[in-house]
Amino acid sequence: MQWLAIHFFRLPVEVLALPAPAVAIAQQRIVAADATAAASGVRPGQRLADALALLPGLRPHERQPEREQALLESLACWAGNFTPTVSLAPPDTLLLEIGGCLQLFGGQAPLLAKIRDGAASQGLSLRLGLAPTPLAARWLTHADSTTEHWQAALATLPVEVLGLNDAAERRLHALGLRTLAQLFALPGATVGHRFGKALPLQLARARGELPDPQPPFAFPERFVQRLELPAKVEVADHLLFAARRLLMALAGWLQARQLGITTCTLVLDHEDIPATHLPLGFASLTRDAERLIRVAREQLERHRLAAPVTELHLHADAPQALAGSSVALFGQQDGGNIAPVIERLRARLGDAAVHGLAVHDDHRPECATRAVPWPEPKDAPDTATTPPRPLWLQAQPQALHEVAGRPTYAGAALNLLTRAERLESGWWDQDEATGDLRRDYFVATTAQGAWLWIYRDAHGWWLHGQFA
Amino acid sequence: MSASPAALDALLQRADLWRGGACAHHAEATLGSGFAALDAVLPDGGWPCGGLTEVLADSLGIGELSLFLPALRQLEAEAGWVVVVAPPAQLHAPAWQALGLPLSRLLVVEAEGADAAWACEQLLGSGALAALLAWLPSADARALRRLQLASSNTRCLSLVFRPERVATQPSPAPLRLALRGSDSGLQVDILKRRGPPLAKPLCLNIERPLPWSRLTRRAVAAAPVRREPHVA
Numbered sequence: 280m281q282w283l284a285i286h287f288f289r290l291p292v293e294v295l296a297l298p299a300p301a302v303a304i305a306q307q308r309i310v311a312a313d314a315t316a317a318a319s320g321v322r323p324g325q326r327l328a329d330a331l332a333l334l335p336g337l338r339p340h341e342r343q344p345e346r347e348q349a350l351l352e353s354l355a356c357w358a359g360n361f362t363p364t365v366s367l368a369p370p371d372t373l374l375l376e377i378g379g380c381l382q383l384f385g386g387q388a389p390l391l392a393k394i395r396d397g398a399a400s401q402g403l404s405l406r407l408g409l410a411p412t413p414l415a416a417r418w419l420t421h422a423d424s425t426t427e428h429w430q431a432a433l434a435t436l437p438v439e440v441l442g443l444n445d446a447a448e449r450r451l452h453a454l455g456l457r458t459l460a461q462l463f464a465l466p467g468a469t470v471g472h473r474f475g476k477a478l479p480l481q482l483a484r485a486r487g488e489l490p491d492p493q494p495p496f497a498f499p500e501r502f503v504q505r506l507e508l509p510a511k512v513e514v515a516d517h518l519l520f521a522a523r524r525l526l527m528a529l530a531g532w533l534q535a536r537q538l539g540i541t542t543c544t545l546v547l548d549h550e551d552i553p554a555t556h557l558p559l560g561f562a563s564l565t566r567d568a569e570r571l572i573r574v575a576r577e578q579l580e581r582h583r584l585a586a587p588v589t590e591l592h593l594h595a596d597a598p599q600a601l602a603g604s605s606v607a608l609f610g611q612q613d614g615g616n617i618a619p620v621i622e623r624l625r626a627r628l629g630d631a632a633v634h635g636l637a638v639h640d641d642h643r644p645e646c647a648t649r650a651v652p653w654p655e656p657k658d659a660p661d662t663a664t665t666p667p668r669p670l671w672l673q674a675q676p677q678a679l680h681e682v683a684g685r686p687t688y689a690g691a692a693l694n695l696l697t698r699a700e701r702l703e704s705g706w707w708d709q710d711e712a713t714g715d716l717r718r719d720y721f722v723a724t725t726a727q728g729a730w731l732w733i734y735r736d737a738h739g740w741w742l743h744g745q746f747a
Numbered sequence: 748m749s750a751s752p753a754a755l756d757a758l759l760q761r762a763d764l765w766r767g768g769a770c771a772h773h774a775e776a777t778l779g780s781g782f783a784a785l786d787a788v789l790p791d792g793g794w795p796c797g798g799l800t801e802v803l804a805d806s807l808g809i810g811e812l813s814l815f816l817p818a819l820r821q822l823e824a825e826a827g828w829v830v831v832v833a834p835p836a837q838l839h840a841p842a843w844q845a846l847g848l849p850l851s852r853l854l855v856v857e858a859e860g861a862d863a864a865w866a867c868e869q870l871l872g873s874g875a876l877a878a879l880l881a882w883l884p885s886a887d888a889r890a891l892r893r894l895q896l897a898s899s900n901t902r903c904l905s906l907v908f909r910p911e912r913v914a915t916q917p918s919p920a921p922l923r924l925a926l927r928g929s930d931s932g933l934q935v936d937i938l939k940r941r942g943p944p945l946a947k948p949l950c951l952n953i954e955r956p957l958p959w960s961r962l963t964r965r966a967v968a969a970a971p972v973r974r975e976p977h978v979a
Contacts, residue, residue, distance in 0.1 A: 647840060672839040
């Protein structure tokens with residue numbers, strides 16, 4: 280077992296996403312300060328008046344515990360990207376069992392780097408602690424320690440990490456006990472007698488002498504998450520930062536539940552008018568956070584807001600089972616994946632602009648090609664040997680002049696090379712777009728050496744395609 | 748002081764440097780064109796995979812795609828996708844399939860102007876393409892340079908089709924061809940290659956719906972049907 284504790288030590292202020300410098304306060308005391316405020320000496324526990332004296336431009340905001348709880352749960356979903364064993368340690372810590380997934384990420388250092396990058400892109404500060412027991416991992420976050428020598432690191436921690444009440448802390452100090460090492464050196468019975476029975480138990484759990492089971496975080500059955508925006512947002516691409524938190528949580532939730540999606544819906548709530556639904560479509564089943572974010576960015580960049588946005592919702596539509604992918608045995612790579620690019624093209628050019636082709640069984644040339652959203656995996660066996668057909672087909676047949684009984688193209692007579700091929704079909708949809716056809720087709724060449732496919736019907740000669 | 752012969756040899760290994768009479772040799776992959784006469788004059792003995800090939804042709808139907816059919820048929824399923832960007836007309840799926848271009852690996856991207864060039868760049872960047880066929884009549888030198896850069900990092904047969912009037916404009920593509928139709932075959936004029944210019948265009952008997960001999964034996968089946976199509 281290897282427990283990684285992630286302590287979001289600025290969660291109360293970062294959940295509010297206020298412009299810096301900002302602090303979250305409760306009962307006129309600082310609970311958490313953002314990086315700018317902390318650099319000016321604003322510390323948790325200070326009185327607001329003192330903090331304002333240090334930094335007059337400070338923006339105080341009342342702490343919102345229910346939003347912190349919601350964000351912590353959303354972060355637990357995001358942590359599903361890394362491991363299925365996640366536990367909440369409210370109010371601001373997550374516990375991840377990473378011993379089983381180090382191989383997948385290529386070791387501890389790449390995994391920790393991924394976690395740090397992911398948190399930074401969501402605008403969250405974190406401290407990590409790594410130890411074989413969950414409690415030691417939580418305590419080690421105070422030193423942001425992920426060292427292998429966790430016992431040595433644990434011993435040097437100050438006694439404040441225990442989170443005892445003030446009176447108990449004063450008694451520890453009075454006895455000259457400053458670090459955990461000094462506390463570990465004392466007999467358990469003595470410590471229990473002086474500081475309550477709980478403390479020696481805690482110390483034993485941290486050192487792995489007693490079991491310390493953690494309730495696992497249950498990934499919700501359905502993914503519906505909301506995010507209240509700190510201020511009304513009037514430009515769509517400013518929403519991306521907020522949407523990113525939701526999308527990264529969605530990716531983790533999908534990973535933990537072994538699901539993938541082809542669509543999800545980003546709902547933008549407005550104050551007065553009905554909400555805007557922004558569907559995000561993907562070319563193939565996915566749970567890749569990068570792909571989700573890229574498509575959201577394309578959509579948001581092109582979207583014009585009808586009204587300022589106050590809140591974001593994200594729904595996963597109809598998730599389907601998506602098995603994990605195996606790591607290649609010899610590290611070989613297939614030649615890249617086209618699906619993310621197709622999504623980007625569709626987001627900018629429209630869904631219909633990128634398509635595959637399929638053959639439709641119809642003798643009428645206009646109806647023989649069907650655009651399909653994605654090519655069918657296997658080609659239909661091509662058994663019938665047909666007369667020549669051109670690679671290019673004109674969307675609208677082009678009228679040709681007839682001079683002395685011969686069709687002309689660009690002023691010059693065409694040279695007909697074949698006998699007439701009669702196509703007569705479509706009586707069943709007389710009034711439809713294509714309708715009933717009666718045509719004689721010929722292969723013809725121009726003086727410039729172009730090979731054309733032309734036909735004659737009751738109305739004259741028509742150019743229908745080119746043999747490219 | 749002159750450089751040592753060893754240094755000169757090392758210099759001649761560069762893709763963008765060649766002796767006056769010979770062609771530069773690229774280390775990159777090539778696809779045999781299927782025409783011995785053409786392979787003999789292409790710098791690497793085939794169509795380059797990686798790097799743009801600019802094809803200048805004015806009219807549709809002279810065989811601008813048939814010239815590349817033998818190469819496109821060689822592409823293995825694992826090599827990647829064949830993507831057609833901004834086609835000048837609709838693709839007639841039965842014909843593409845009948846000519847041996849599998850529809851299961853074919854994608855069509857409809858785009859115009861700058862969007863088409865942008866789409867090509869995105870597609871080349873994915874590294875998942877075996878061949879790109881793009882019609883970019885209005886692309887400027889800057890867009891082409893971006894495509895050339897994106898393409899040179901891939902192993903993708905990158906064909907850019909443009910009208911013949913741009914032949915006088917400079918282009919970053921290392922290989923430029925002008926195509927003209929004729930009675931005896933497709934005239935391929937290599938306007939630019941990494942090597943000496945060619946004296947005269949090649950005439951290739953590319954694949955056509957009918958044998959080339961039918962063109963010379965005129966009037967065999969040329970007489971149009973005089974009567975009106977039967978209307979019930």
